[in-house]
Amino acid sequence: MDVKENIAPLQKENTSEEIVVRIQDLYKSFGDNKVLNGFNMVLRKGENLVVMGKSGSGKSVMIKCLVGLMVPDRGVVEVLGEDIARLNQVDLDELRSDIGFLFQGSALYDSMTVRENLEFPMRRHRKKFEGVTDTLPLVQEALENVGLAHTMDLMPEELSGGMKRRIALARAIILKPKLILYDEPTSGLDPITAKEIIGLMRSIQKKYGTSALIITHDVDCARVISERMILLVDGINYAEGAYQELVTSSDPKINAFFKK
Ligand SMILES: Nc1ncnc2c1ncn2[C@@H]1O[C@H](COP(=O)(O)OP(=O)(O)OP(=O)(O)O)[C@@H](O)[C@H]1O
Ligand SMILES: [Mg+2]
Numbered sequence: 001m002d003v004k005e006n007i008a009p010l011q012k013e014n015t016s017e018e019i020v021v022r023i024q025d026l027y028k029s030f031g032d033n034k035v036l037n038g039f040n041m042v043l044r045k046g047e048n049l050v051v052m053g054k055s056g057s058g059k060s061v062m063i064k065c066l067v068g069l070m071v072p073d074r075g076v077v078e079v080l081g082e083d084i085a086r087l088n089q090v091d092l093d094e095l096r097s098d099i100g101f102l103f104q105g106s107a108l109y110d111s112m113t114v115r116e117n118l119e120f121p122m123r124r125h126r127k128k129f130e131g132v133t134d135t136l137p138l139v140q141e142a143l144e145n146v147g148l149a150h151t152m153d154l155m156p157e158e159l160s161g162g163m164k165r166r167i168a169l170a171r172a173i174i175l176k177p178k179l180i181l182y183d184e185p186t187s188g189l190d191p192i193t194a195k196e197i198i199g200l201m202r203s204i205q206k207k208y209g210t211s212a213l214i215i216t217h218d219v220d221c222a223r224v225i226s227e228r229m230i231l232l233v234d235g236i237n238y239a240e241g242a243y244q245e246l247v248t249s250s251d252p253k254i255n256a257f258f259k260k
Helices: 059-066 089-096 114-124 136-145 161-173 191-208 219-225 243-247 252-258
Strands: 019-030 033-044 048-052 074-079 099-102 179-183 211-215 228-233 236-241
Touching: 019 059, 019 211, 033 048, 033 059, 033 074, 033 211, 048 219, 059 074, 059 179, 059 211, 099 161, 114 136, 114 161, 136 161, 136 191, 161 179, 161 191, 191 211, 191 219, 211 219, 219 243, 228 243, 228 252, 236 243, 236 252, 243 252
Parallel strands: 033 236, 048 211, 048 228, 099 179, 179 211
Antiparallel strands: 019 033, 019 074, 228 236
8 A cells, every 4th residue: 555655756667567547746726626736546457446535525527637528737647548638639539439438427318218328429439430330239239238238219217227327337338448437336326236337347347358447435336346446635646555455554534435
């Protein structure tokens, strides 16, 4: 486990491990509200990295900076080898076609069927699907991965909260992304449904070998899914390590995360 003071400045490491995301010295304020104050993070290929932070600590802000939906005040964000700040809109869109995003909530389009919701990212990223004339097999595959092949023609209002989350997960994987970003994948779900979603996240990682950044409050989710965790406190990566290392820490700021 590392506490911030002990973390060496992030440099291009001399390792053969491929780095999927590198966030270096990220700052973001809204007026006087200093949200991120020098946040650092590295996500390696094939890894499940969990970022935990209390509500309002800047987790969603960080993830938005990562996909270029928000421009940081300072700092470098590299995703799949690209410096986000240097990309034009076309290149940014192309990069996003390799990123699956499970939004906080689920954020399905209420006026579209399940199938149309799943086709939406494919229409946005036509280039990636240039040779595809029939989207049906891809929609079917994505839905089968989340056990909901029979819901293709339903509207979101006909689905339960847990089903919506699964559909959102199917939509995040339909692009066969190299990286999946999960913003609170289990929030608002009962413990059994949350467990099912975690199970699906794991099976997707196993099947496709994707790297995942998981933002969560849910200690059980973090324990089950994380290979490594970062605790976001006061706008910085306050501590990082494996769940077992962090859960046994005597640092009160770390400890607070694991008290039920
Ligand atoms: N577009 C914005 N304009 C102004 N302030 C914002 C904006 N987006 C986020 N903030 C502020 O940034 C802070 C961090 O917000 P963020 O949504 O990242 O929190 P979070 O850690 O994701 O919280 P939660 O766990 O509740 O989702 C909050 O104080 C929020 O009010
Ligand atoms: Mg959030």
